[in-house]
Amino acid sequence: MAHILTIGGSPSTPSRSAGVLEHARAYLNERGLQTSNLSVRDLDSEELLCGKFNGPTMLKAKEIVASADGIIIGTPVYKAAYTGVLKAFLDLLPQSALANKAVLPVATGGTLAHMLAIDYALKPVLSNLGATHVLTGVYLLDQHLELTNDQDIWFTSHEAEERLTAGLDSLIEVFANRSERV
Numbered sequence: 266m267a268h269i270l271t272i273g274g275s276p277s278t279p280s281r282s283a284g285v286l287e288h289a290r291a292y293l294n295e296r297g298l299q300t301s302n303l304s305v306r307d308l309d310s311e312e313l314l315c316g317k318f319n320g321p322t323m324l325k326a327k328e329i330v331a332s333a334d335g336i337i338i339g340t341p342v343y344k345a346a347y348t349g350v351l352k353a354f355l356d357l358l359p360q361s362a363l364a365n366k367a368v369l370p371v372a373t374g375g376t377l378a379h380m381l382a383i384d385y386a387l388k389p390v391l392s393n394l395g396a397t398h399v400l401t402g403v404y405l406l407d408q409h410l411e412l413t414n415d416q417d418i419w420f421t422s423h424e425a426e427e428r429l430t431a432g433l434d435s436l437i438e439v440f441a442n443r444s445e446r447v
């Protein structure tokens with residue numbers, strides 16, 4: 266069974282992007298994929314800020330990333346790009362950490378003006394980490410995402426939910442095709 270890891274890039278709690286990732290995991294679980302989550306908030310801040318590549322939480326995080334077949338990387342847009350703390354984490358990953366993994370980028374933002382942040386800011390970094398199979402990213406606006414119970418996400422736009430579903434289905438299809446070939 267394919268294992269999909271969601272990587273959450275928001276330093277905040279509650280977090281819309283974390284809620285979107287939780288929604289994504291539930292959707293994938295219902296369709297037979299195994300999922301787990303890694304948030305930048307789980308990592309040790311000193312390891313991140315001081316570039317401790319082999320700190321205990323980084324070593325564990327690197328193992329988790331290595332064991333995933335696919336990755337959904339979810340981040341809020343900060344200053345027209347992804348978050349700094351997500352970059353601090355990605356900087357500590359090995360050069361080919363994302364090789365042979367399907368990657369679906371997802372971003373939440375306050376304005377449509379930054380919907381290309383996935384393409385201009387995040388995708389080049391994913392490529393640098395060896396990702397060759399990056400799926401079409403999903404950009405979601407805050408106004409279409411309502412946080413309930415401090416963590417669950419409620420879509421106030423059917424169109425936005427459909428775009429996320431299409432992204433998740435494209436990820437599921439990657440693994441359906443792989444198992445057909447085995």
Ligand SMILES: Cc1cc2nc3c(=O)[nH]c(=O)nc-3n(C[C@H](O)[C@H](O)[C@H](O)COP(=O)(O)O)c2cc1C
Pocket residue numbers: 275276277279280281282283340341342343344345346373374375376377378379407
């Ligand atoms: C420090 C900061 C910078 C932000 N910069 C942008 C931005 O440049 N463009 C944008 O569309 N939204 C921006 N936002 C809004 C967030 O991207 C948006 O609210 C996002 O959904 C928050 O996700 P989270 O709840 O998972 O942290 C910013 C928010 C913060 C806190």
